[in-house]
Amino acid sequence: MLCKTLALVALVHTIGAFESEAPVDFSHHKIVRIHPKFVWDLQRLQRLENVFDSMLHQQLLKVCHYDEEKAENLRNIMYSTRAFDYDTVYHTYDEIRDEMRRVDDEGKDIPGLIITNPGGAAKKAIFLECGIHAREWISTAACLWISNQLVTTTTYDNLLDKYEFIIVPTLNVDGYIYTHTTNRNWRKTRSQNGLCYGADPNRNWDAAFCQTGASSSPCSDTYCGKSVFSESEAKAMADLVATKAANTAAYVSVHSYSQLWMYPWGYKSANPPNKARLDELSAAGVAAIKATDGRNFKYGTIANTIYVASGSSIDYVYDKLGVQIAFALELRPDANASNGFILPASQIKIASQEFWNGLRAMIEKL
């Protein structure tokens, strides 16, 4: 009940700003009155009602963080003057897909953008693979934020003259939708595997598949899947990278959380042959991150930095596609956060900025 009360207090506080003259009637569990001085489009009002309704009725109320996150997201949606808010809102899949279609009218089922400037033959590609784990919302939000910077400003024309950025903001679409509708803490895909759902799409790639740091139990959060590339999300991404493999400057898989900048391998503790080069690039990245907002990121191989894990995307592109520069990042917060998947929406912008600064510092050294 405490959580429910806290969530309501947050909402009442928010709504109070809009309703100073008429108190909100909560008896029907819906917001029935909105101060007329604020213009509301129907879609936004419906979205507000849906969020509010599910907040009251959902079964996860005992997990306080989720309610606080919803309240903050809702508050930011209400205050935002933008149809799509890159700075302070964790958007739903439908909103992301529509926004991708607005930017690029060929928006796919797994939305992705190729951003570059005209001219220049055979530009090298830089991949941002984001949201492979459903609950890591800041990964998706930060990649969207970067895509918006690239599309709407001329600041980074020097990068776009030289590279094409291939950005997939929400690779695990089904899982991401599930985190918005049903279980905020969902990590895997939503494929059915016996009695349980989902495989870990970052244990499903053809790199020491299911040998270590992955589970063969379909109910585990790190279930490797029925077979290599059984998950369509991993397969689709692998196929996309394969089309550019010989011409890829860097592949970056974006996760949260723990503030880490990692490179191959995950499936064994040995150092990769170009460790010195990867260290140099990582050091540039983490220094730029530190300079942004004082955050400390550690760098090193996946196995030596976080844990042993086989079947990951960067090990695959490194081993099988010959992409020499492959990183897996864990964005903020740091590893000590009590529930780090819930990063307040007020930190979307700074988390994105520090990531982008780190990324650009790395790219400048390529």
Ligand SMILES: [Zn+2]
């Ligand atoms: Zn992850």
